[in-house]
Amino acid sequence: MARFSAEREALLAEAKERVAASVNDDSLIIQAVTTMEQLDHAANSLTKKAREWYGLRNPELEHQVKDHERFLELATAEEQKGSQSTMGAGLAPEDEEAIATYLAAIRALYEERQRILAYLERKMKERCPNVTSLAGATIGAKLLSHAGSLERLASVPSSTLQLFGAETALFRHLRDRRKHRSPKYGVLFNHPLVQKVAQQQRGKAARNLADKLSLCAKLDHFKGEFKAEEYRRALAAKFTEW
Numbered sequence: 627m628a629r630f631s632a633e634r635e636a637l638l639a640e641a642k643e644r645v646a647a648s649v650n651d652d653s654l655i656i657q658a659v660t661t662m663e664q665l666d667h668a669a670n671s672l673t674k675k676a677r678e679w680y681g682l683r684n685p686e687l688e689h690q691v692k693d694h695e696r697f698l699e700l701a702t703a704e705e706q707k708g709s710q711s712t713m714g715a716g717l718a719p720e721d722e723e724a725i726a727t728y729l730a731a732i733r734a735l736y737e738e739r740q741r742i743l744a745y746l747e748r749k750m751k752e753r754c755p756n757v758t759s760l761a762g763a764t765i766g767a768k769l770l771s772h773a774g775s776l777e778r779l780a781s782v783p784s785s786t787l788q789l790f791g792a793e794t795a796l797f798r799h800l801r802d803r804r805k806h807r808s809p810k811y812g813v814l815f816n817h818p819l820v821q822k823v824a825q826q827q828r829g830k831a832a833r834n835l836a837d838k839l840s841l842c843a844k845l846d847h848f849k850g851e852f853k854a855e856e857y858r859r860a861l862a863a864k865f866t867e868w
Contacts, residue, residue, distance in 0.1 A: 651753045652775045658746045659767035662739055669735040673698065676732055679725055683717055698733045705729065756842035759854035760835075761817065768813045769839065780840075780847035787843075788814060788836035814839075819861055827868050834861060 673694040680701050681688035687704070691697040705726040717725075747763040754776055757766040772790035773779035779787070789796055791812025798806040810829030814820055820831045838857040845853060 651749060652770065655746065655749050655753060655767050656771045656774075658742055658749065659764065659771050662742050662746065662764070663768075665735055665739045665742070669732060669739065670694065672732050672735070676701070676729055679728065682715055683722070683725065695736050698729055698736065702726070702729050702733060754843065754846035755852060756845045756850075756854040757839060759852075760842050760858055761814075761839055765813055765817055769843075772813070776843065776847050780843040782840075784836040784840035785833075787840055788812070788832050790814075819858075819865060823865050823868060827865075830868075831861075831865055834864065 677688045677697065684701070684704065687697065687700060691700060705722070743764070746767055747758075750758040750763040750766055754766060754770070757769070757779075760766075761769065769787060769790050770776060770779055773782060773787075789809060789812050791814075792809035793812070795806070795809040799808045811820065811832035814832045814835055815828065817832075817835060819835060820828050823831045838861060842854055842857065845851065
C-alpha cells in the first residue's frame, strides 16, 4: 500500500512539473492576443447596440461619428454634461441613467483592451523583437498564436506563415478549386506595408513580407542579431518600385 502511495505521489509531482513547464511566454502571449480579439468582437457588437440606444436620445451624434471608440467618448461626455439640444426624444432620468451606465461599461472594455495591448507589446518585444519590429505586436502575436509557439513559427515555410489567418478560405479552395480561389494572405493583409501597395499587388507584397518575417522568427528563436529594421527598409523600397 505504501509503495502505491509513493508511486502516486511521484506521478503527481511529475504531472505538476509538466504543467508548470507548459506555461511559458508563448502561451502567455497567445492568451493575451486571443483575449484581445474576443474583446474587440464583444466591444464592436455592444457598441453597435449602444449607437441604436443612444440614437434615440441623440441621433445626430450617432450618424456623425463613425469611429466606435470616439463615439463612446463623446456620448459619455455629453451624458456627464447633461441634456443637450438634439432632435432626439426627451428621456426620463431613469432612462438617461440606464444609457449612461451602459456607455460607461462599454468604454471600460476599450480601456481593458488598451491595457492588454500594452502588456502584449512588452511581452512581444522581450520574446521576439525582430518579429515585433517588422510585424507589430498585434500581427506578430497573431502569427505566433496560429503557429502555436515561436519555435513552430520559426520552422514553418514562409508560404504557410503567409496564409496564417486564412485557414477557412484555404479549406474552401481545397474542397472546390474551381469555385474558390486560393487565398493570398491572412493576418498579413492588415500590415501597413501590404495596405500601401495597389490591390493587385497585395498578394505579392504579403509573400515578400512573409519571407522576411520567417527570417525574423528564426533570428528570435535562435537569439540572433536584430535585423528587422533592415528588412523593413528593403521591403518598403521594393514595394515603392511596383
